[in-house]
Amino acid sequence: MPTPRLKIENLFCERDDRVLFESLNFEVNAGEVLQVEGQNGSGKTTLLRILSGLSRHFEGDIYWQGQSLDDCAQDYRESLLYFGHQPGVKAVLTPRENLRWYASMHPAIDLAKLDYALEKVGLSGYEDTACHTLSAGQNRRVSLARLYLSSAPLWILDEPFTAIDKRGVAEKEVLIAAHAEQGGTVILTTHHELAMGDKIRRLNLDQLAGTL
Amino acid sequence: MSFESFAEFIDMGGHGLYVWLSYAIALIVIVTNIVNPLMHKRQIFIEQASRLRREKPKS
Amino acid sequence: MSDTVPNQPADSGMVSECKVDGPFWGALKRDLLLSYRRKSDLVNPLIFFLMVATLFPLGVSPDPGFLADVAPGVVWVAALLATLLSMDSLFRSDFEDGTLEQILLSPQPLYMVVLAKVLAHWMLTGLPLTLLAPLLGVMLFLPADGMSGLVISLLLGTPTLSLVGAIGAALTVGLRKGGVLISLLVLPLYIPVLIFGSAAVQGAVTGLPLGGYFAILGAMLSLGLVMAPLAIGAALRISVSG
Amino acid sequence: MAEKKWMPRWFYQLASPRWCYEITGKLLPIFAIAAVATLLVGTIWALAFAPADYQQGNSFRIIYIHVPASILAQSCYMMMAVAGAIGLIWKMKVADMVAKACAPIGATIAILSLATGAIWGKPTWGSWWVWDARLTSMLILLFLYLGIIALNSAIENAQTAAQSTAVLALVGLVNIPIIKYSVDWWNTLHQPATFTLTERPAMPSEMWVPLLVMVIGFYCFFAVAMMLRLRNEIIQRERRSSWVRDLITG
Amino acid sequence: MNPKRKQRLIIVLFIVFGAATAVGLSMYALNQNINLFYSPTDIVDNKAPEGTRIRAGGMVVEGSVIRDTQSLNVMFDMTDYANSVTVSFTGILPDLFREGQGIVAQGAMNSDGVFEAVEVLAKHDENYMPPEVAEALEKAGKMPDQMRAKGAE
Numbered sequence: 001m002p003t004p005r006l007k008i009e010n011l012f013c014e015r016d017d018r019v020l021f022e023s024l025n026f027e028v029n030a031g032e033v034l035q036v037e038g039q040n041g042s043g044k045t046t047l048l049r050i051l052s053g054l055s056r057h058f059e060g061d062i063y064w065q066g067q068s069l070d071d072c073a074q075d076y077r078e079s080l081l082y083f084g085h086q087p088g089v090k091a092v093l094t095p096r097e098n099l100r101w102y103a104s105m106h107p108a109i110d111l112a113k114l115d116y117a118l119e120k121v122g123l124s125g126y127e128d129t130a131c132h133t134l135s136a137g138q139n140r141r142v143s144l145a146r147l148y149l150s151s152a153p154l155w156i157l158d159e160p161f162t163a164i165d166k167r168g169v170a171e172k173e174v175l176i177a178a179h180a181e182q183g184g185t186v187i188l189t190t191h192h193e194l195a196m197g198d199k200i201r202r203l204n205l206d207q208l209a210g211t212l
Numbered sequence: 213m214s215f216e217s218f219a220e221f222i223d224m225g226g227h228g229l230y231v232w233l234s235y236a237i238a239l240i241v242i243v244t245n246i247v248n249p250l251m252h253k254r255q256i257f258i259e260q261a262s263r264l265r266r267e268k269p270k271s
Numbered sequence: 272m273s274d275t276v277p278n279q280p281a282d283s284g285m286v287s288e289c290k291v292d293g294p295f296w297g298a299l300k301r302d303l304l305l306s307y308r309r310k311s312d313l314v315n316p317l318i319f320f321l322m323v324a325t326l327f328p329l330g331v332s333p334d335p336g337f338l339a340d341v342a343p344g345v346v347w348v349a350a351l352l353a354t355l356l357s358m359d360s361l362f363r364s365d366f367e368d369g370t371l372e373q374i375l376l377s378p379q380p381l382y383m384v385v386l387a388k389v390l391a392h393w394m395l396t397g398l399p400l401t402l403l404a405p406l407l408g409v410m411l412f413l414p415a416d417g418m419s420g421l422v423i424s425l426l427l428g429t430p431t432l433s434l435v436g437a438i439g440a441a442l443t444v445g446l447r448k449g450g451v452l453i454s455l456l457v458l459p460l461y462i463p464v465l466i467f468g469s470a471a472v473q474g475a476v477t478g479l480p481l482g483g484y485f486a487i488l489g490a491m492l493s494l495g496l497v498m499a500p501l502a503i504g505a506a507l508r509i510s511v512s513g
Numbered sequence: 514m515a516e517k518k519w520m521p522r523w524f525y526q527l528a529s530p531r532w533c534y535e536i537t538g539k540l541l542p543i544f545a546i547a548a549v550a551t552l553l554v555g556t557i558w559a560l561a562f563a564p565a566d567y568q569q570g571n572s573f574r575i576i577y578i579h580v581p582a583s584i585l586a587q588s589c590y591m592m593m594a595v596a597g598a599i600g601l602i603w604k605m606k607v608a609d610m611v612a613k614a615c616a617p618i619g620a621t622i623a624i625l626s627l628a629t630g631a632i633w634g635k636p637t638w639g640s641w642w643v644w645d646a647r648l649t650s651m652l653i654l655l656f657l658y659l660g661i662i663a664l665n666s667a668i669e670n671a672q673t674a675a676q677s678t679a680v681l682a683l684v685g686l687v688n689i690p691i692i693k694y695s696v697d698w699w700n701t702l703h704q705p706a707t708f709t710l711t712e713r714p715a716m717p718s719e720m721w722v723p724l725l726v727m728v729i730g731f732y733c734f735f736a737v738a739m740m741l742r743l744r745n746e747i748i749q750r751e752r753r754s755s756w757v758r759d760l761i762t763g
Numbered sequence: 764m765n766p767k768r769k770q771r772l773i774i775v776l777f778i779v780f781g782a783a784t785a786v787g788l789s790m791y792a793l794n795q796n797i798n799l800f801y802s803p804t805d806i807v808d809n810k811a812p813e814g815t816r817i818r819a820g821g822m823v824v825e826g827s828v829i830r831d832t833q834s835l836n837v838m839f840d841m842t843d844y845a846n847s848v849t850v851s852f853t854g855i856l857p858d859l860f861r862e863g864q865g866i867v868a869q870g871a872m873n874s875d876g877v878f879e880a881v882e883v884l885a886k887h888d889e890n891y892m893p894p895e896v897a898e899a900l901e902k903a904g905k906m907p908d909q910m911r912a913k914g915a916e
Contacts, residue, residue: 017753054372056512057672074767078378086369092308093301104297105377105384130308214564225565227572230636234575234629235556238582241625242552242734245618249741256745260752260761340816382774438684442677446667455663456681459656462649463691477817483792490788494687497781505601506680513673638884639857 003066004029005154005185006051011060013046020046024060026203030153033176033186035194038205044189045085047205048158051187052082078108081152083160087143091132095123095142098131102146109149117148122168137163147175155179157188170195294379295387302391312360316353316396317403323349324407335412342411343421343472347465349407350400350425351432355461357396358436359453361388362444362507371444375511381504389430389437389500397429413476420475427488428468434492434499435460441506445513464491528607530747531756537740544736551730558723575633577724581731582626583651587689589619589735590654593661594686597679607743609675610750612682613665614742618735620658627651650692657685671750806872807846819848819878820867828862841866841878852880860885 004027011024020043028034036044049055051062053069053076062069064076089098095118103109118127121141123134131139140163147155155176161169169192176186177196194200215221224231306313327345328338365371374384404425405418413421439457443449471484559577566573593615600608630648631641642648661678668674751757801819824847827840835854840847850868860866860883870880 052376054375054511056508057670074378077376080376082372082376084369084372086367086372088369088373090301090305090364090368090370092305097301097304101297101301102373104301105294105374105379107378214562221561224571224574227570227636230572230632231560231574234578234632235560237628237632238578238625241621245621245734245738246741249738249745253741253745253748256748257761260748260757263752264758264762380770380774383770435684438680442664442681443667445673448667452663452667455656456660459653459660459688460684462653462656466649486788486792490785490792493781493788494785497778497785499684501778502680502684506677509673509676509680513668513670513677637857639855639860640882640884643884 004063005032005065006187007063007066008051009061009063011047011050011058011062013043013050013058015043015046015057021205028185028187028201030183030185031180033180033188033196033200034203035200036187036189036203036205042205044205045158048156048187048189049084052080052084052156053077054082054084078106079153081146081150081155083143083146083155083157085158087140089131089139089142091139092130094128094130095134095145096127098142099145099149103149106150106152108151109146110151111149113149117145118142120148120171121145135163137165137168140164141168144172147172147179153184155184155186155188157186157190159189159191161190161192293383294377295383298374298384298387299391302388303394306391306395312357313395313399316357317399319356320349320353320400320403321407323352324410327411339412339414339476342408342413343417343469343476345411346404346407346413346421347425347428347469347472350397350404350429351461351465353400354396354429354432354436355454355457357392358433358440358457359443359450361392361437361440363440363449366444366511371507371511375508381507382500385437385500385503385507386496389433389503392437393430393433397425397433401425401429413472416478417472417476420472420481423481423485424468424471424488427485427492428464431464431488431492431495432461434495434503435464438499438502438506441503441510443510444507445510464488467491528605530607530610530751531754533607534744534747537744541737541740544733544740548730548733548737551726551733555723555726555730559727563720563723569637572633572636575629577727579626579629579633580724581728582622582629584728585731585735586619586623586626586651586654587692588732589615589622590658590682590685591689593619594679594682597675597682600675601679601683606750607747609672609679610743610746611739612679613675614739614746616658616661616665616678618738618742620655620662622731622735623651623655623658627655647692650688653688654692657682657688661685802843802846803841803848804843804846806848806878816869816871816881818867818869819850820865821848823860823862823864823866825862841868848878849876850878850880850883852883854883856883857885 006028008024008026012022013020026034036047038044046055050058053073064072064079067075069076088102089095090101093101096114099109099114099117100111103111115124115127118124121144123138123141123145126134126138131142134142140160144160144164160172164172173194173196176188177199180186180199222228222232324345327341331341332338362371365374375381377384401422404421408418408421436453436457438460439453440449442456443453446452467484467487471481471488474481474484555577559574563574563577565571593612596608596612596615599605600612627648630651634643635641661681664681665674665678668677748757748760801817803819803821806819819841821841821843824840824842829838831837837852837856839850839852841850842848850870852868852870864885867884868878868880869882869884870878873879
């Protein structure tokens, strides 16, 4: 059996005197889409932040392709695309400038696809408009354009569809499914009912939540 | 003993104020550093005990 | 990828140029561009610098002899406070819009990115302050002999202020009320720079050899330059994690 | 600093809060007795039996408070920085707590050192305060302590607070050699170090033996104060665990 | 070399280089011997500016202290064993002020070549001893100050 892409062992996390999850174990393999579910405050965002390496407030072990995250931090970041609560878009820069800067941070980004990606998220014509003149949804789409540019195998997406219209959501779903089919891995949280429902593995944090 | 009388001891050769002030401040610093955590400990125990009483009926 | 290029043929050159941008140049260019777009951030510390220096003749004494005596200290304190004021925003906007998360998650060495951000900050505050300092020197009747000392000491000292201040900014970035706290954390570490900076100006006025002062300012700068990014990086990871 | 190293399991167990609480409970009375004994003996010796200085007369007796306080203020800072670093690198909870316990003690001791220095300075130098390198750098040390306390109380999450203060403490460590060598580097008013490890002290034994007793007394006092705070911190942080629950109810 | 390793190596080299520069510069600065006060020699050589507030330091020359009986005015000579300067001061002197003692004075040079002090601070050293010991050493001519003075001559 091949080593799983991402393996979580005995994860324990406590926040503000509340145990969010303890002895949490799961694996995510290539070609899988994992949807993390749970009520508000069940620790979805916290879990994704822990998995991305942003948050260190946990006990337990996380392995990326068999290696502990602490030992392969740089490799892991190279293979990760993270979409957080804030879109990570500078308001005074244009979409193009934002993505260029992102590319300078992530050498794996293919900038030649920049216009194609912006067109795909419905921003063609806005490439050189400052982002603060765009709507909240458009700002999130600037950030989502990274999905079309990136070749990172692991996507961690925290509520990627907030403020995105139905057509946009459908397109992103297709993209996510395609990414999984090509051997990518996606971990996401969303309040949207996904059309690709049956292909998704679910992880419900409510059942795991520790007692007070 | 380097002093002849108690009055001389208090006077410290004219530097009594300086010397005794220094030792007094030292005493205050040492005592506060001991008393403060002890009082804090009492407070923690009272707080935690009442919290436990509060939570007991639930479980 | 041919479908992307045709509309902007001029752009393809820039794209490939952009591709070779390392993390250092990428971050530096971005921060310079950002403050170019928000010019008030650029000008405010300078206005503050001028205003503080104006307060002294008005508030203490307009006597040229007295002002000449205190000028080195006043200019240095004003520069220090102006730097401190601009410090809080160094990582805050990045933290609020989520770009800081993206920086921390990038595979590029954080050391480089942080160094570039601090360099950008210095180019936008410390350098203009240094260039403006002779004007303040004239306003405060600083003898002409002291001008070179003033400019060189600020040139060597202000980058250290930016580097040390960035540590404070990184430690407080996750806190809502970081502004006052940052001064509390950073000012003690600024004191040595202030002492040797103003002493160098004083020395220049009285015609003492300045080599020693500049050497110490230079030593603090090079130590800060290599060590501060490590502390800033660690502090950022901690702050974002919390 | 970003990468965390993992220590063997036994290291963790050794430094577990519960074990630490129990061991400090056993050590506390020993150090308390030692502190009371040495401080009492030292103070009486210093005030009544030690000879006066040929130049300064009896104001010299302030040295028996001033020097131990100054030494302790710096050692305490170093201990805080080292504990902070251990907590940062090995994610060891107890080290974080030790660092947190050190800060308020160190701040008060630094105040004591500055206050006694000022009181001593008035009759000997002729001024309560002079802005020379030694005094200024000691004042910076106090400011660093205050900054660390402020930062610690501003951050709500205990782990983030501990890590942030550890970084600040490590940065502030540059001040320690400045304090140490300020007297040698700059020709200042403050006299050079009274105690060094390598040389015999430049005062007769009837003067420095009580000083040594006082230094040991101050260290014992520090150990007591630190352990008291550490134990509070352990109970506070481990209040959810069953052993603390038993401790409080039982 | 792989680019990641190369980047890391560059950073490490940068740190080593910077730390070495810092050490080198501070060694240089220490050799420059930054003085926080002027010595009498500096003043005699006109290195110290006239009229501006400076700090001057040196030893009080034995037998040079003249106290004014009417006021608190004191005149004394201050020396670094090469040159000496006359200092004038009005006010209460610290306990440690005595002949042969190191002092630091704050003030300015006047046009007569007299240092007009605003504040006089006594510098003391790390040599503490009981009065009897000091007396005995004095007799034997082994007082630390005298030894140092002999060394300086």
